[in-house]
Amino acid sequence: MAFKARGSENLEKILERPYPFDAVDAVKEKAVAKHGAGFIIDFGIGDPSDETPEEIREQCKKAVDARKTSGYPESIGSTEFREAVCSWMKKRSNVFLSKEEVIATYGAKYACFHIPLVFLNPNRGEVALIPNPGYPPYSDGTMLAGGKPYYLNILPENGFLPSFDSIPSETAKNARILFLSSPHSPTGQMYGKEKLQEAVDFCNDNNVILVSDECYNELFFGERPLSILEIANAEQCSIVLNSLSKRSMMTGYAVGFAASKNKDLLHAFEAVTRKSVQGVPSFIQDAAVAAWRDEAHCEKMRAEYSARIDALLPALKQLGCKVEKPAGTFYLWVEVPDGKTPMQLSEQLLVEKGINTVPGNLISHTFNGINPGEHFLRFAMVQSIEKTKEAAERLLK
Numbered sequence: 303m304a305f306k307a308r309g310s311e312n313l314e315k316i317l318e319r320p321y322p323f324d325a326v327d328a329v330k331e332k333a334v335a336k337h338g339a340g341f342i343i344d345f346g347i348g349d350p351s352d353e354t355p356e357e358i359r360e361q362c363k364k365a366v367d368a369r370k371t372s373g374y375p376e377s378i379g380s381t382e383f384r385e386a387v388c389s390w391m392k393k394r395s396n397v398f399l400s401k402e403e404v405i406a407t408y409g410a411k412y413a414c415f416h417i418p419l420v421f422l423n424p425n426r427g428e429v430a431l432i433p434n435p436g437y438p439p440y441s442d443g444t445m446l447a448g449g450k451p452y453y454l455n456i457l458p459e460n461g462f463l464p465s466f467d468s469i470p471s472e473t474a475k476n477a478r479i480l481f482l483s484s485p486h487s488p489t490g491q492m493y494g495k496e497k498l499q500e501a502v503d504f505c506n507d508n509n510v511i512l513v514s515d516e517c518y519n520e521l522f523f524g525e526r527p528l529s530i531l532e533i534a535n536a537e538q539c540s541i542v543l544n545s546l547s548k549r550s551m552m553t554g555y556a557v558g559f560a561a562s563k564n565k566d567l568l569h570a571f572e573a574v575t576r577k578s579v580q581g582v583p584s585f586i587q588d589a590a591v592a593a594w595r596d597e598a599h600c601e602k603m604r605a606e607y608s609a610r611i612d613a614l615l616p617a618l619k620q621l622g623c624k625v626e627k628p629a630g631t632f633y634l635w636v637e638v639p640d641g642k643t644p645m646q647l648s649e650q651l652l653v654e655k656g657i658n659t660v661p662g663n664l665i666s667h668t669f670n671g672i673n674p675g676e677h678f679l680r681f682a683m684v685q686s687i688e689k690t691k692e693a694a695e696r697l698l699k
């Protein structure tokens with residue numbers, strides 16, 4: 303009999319859900335066969351095509367040579383790394399953190415996925431409250447942990463923000479984690495001070511850990527997004543996650559941090575991190591220090607994304623799509639014209655015009671009979687201004 307590896311029931315739940323880009327990749331193959339790979343303008347995956355700033359790369363190279371013997375890195379992050387994060391949080395948000403309140407992570411994805419494994423008790427039917435659409439590791443981590451995802455549908459009629467009032471009291475009682483990202487990926491909507499206060503109050507009232515994924519909070523086009531630690535009474539219930547992937551175009555470095563004023567919360571996550579992985583490589587921590595200390599590249603990056611968005615929006619509107627400039631992130635959450643599904647429009651754009659996007663329904667869950675992405679396409683504005691202008695021209699041809 304053939305050997306068959308068995309995973310847990312929780313694993314099956316993750317495997318049942320196809321990777322959203324697989325469906326698009328099949329169509330992409332058709333488009334590549336028709337036009338050639340070089341013709342495709344890819345607004346699919348949210349991975350910046352921009353160079354990591356030179357100063358950061360240089361720091362990384364120097365750090366490799368400075369450490370002739372490699373040695374295991376400090377798993378919670380070097381003192382210098384954690385102090386650089388504290389200085390940045392103070393300068394950016396006027397939030398005081400001590401280095402004991404910060405640990406280095408392999409970027410935000412690692413942290414988002416593992417936090418449910420640390421805090422959810424599957425035997426008690428514990429729940430994670432997850433914005434829908436939202437970053438997939440929130441729900442994948444919850445399912446692997448044996449927790450129950452309860453989705454907060456993000457819809458235009460709610461101003462693209464979750465409604466905490468609509469959470470049934472039984473669900474609120476079993477909830478242990480609330481994930482938030484502001485500005486929100488993929489809608490680009492920002493949580494204002496009042497909405498964040500509502501989230502904090504909800505979490506304090508219901509004994510829920512607020513996981514504030516702030517990895518897009520340097521990508522904004524108007525008001526500066528608030529960190530959750532700028533909100534009254536957030537200190538005990540919150541864990542902040544941040545990362546240099548988007549802020550400093552360092553996706554390949556995979557480095558970020560988790561911070562909390564609540565020692566018990568941070569200690570629990572830190573213990574699991576120390577027991578499961580070695581630390582972020584030292585030369586990457588050193589490069590990260592250079593990144594946290596510099597703001598000029600962030601300003602440049604914001605101006606660049608803003609120009610790209612401005613270049614594409616008019617063409618999308620002329621096509622009959624409903625879309626506004628987002629408050630932040632590099633995503634456009636585009637409502638497709640009536641009579642078309644996002645899959646149809648995505649396929650048409652890819653095969654006819656060589657423009658790759660992600661159908662919103664593939665990155666949203668159907669919950670309470672609604673798939674909040676069923677009328678939307680996501681554009682990740684990660685292509686150069688030249689390619690973005692080219693895409694705008696193709697859309698109108």
Ligand SMILES: Cc1ncc(COP(=O)(O)O)c(C=O)c1O
Pocket residue numbers: 348408409410411412414437483487515517544545546547553556557558
């Ligand atoms: C909301 C959100 N959080 C986290 C991440 C990933 O962060 P990192 O690259 O630091 O793992 C992404 C990546 O797209 C994201 O959209």
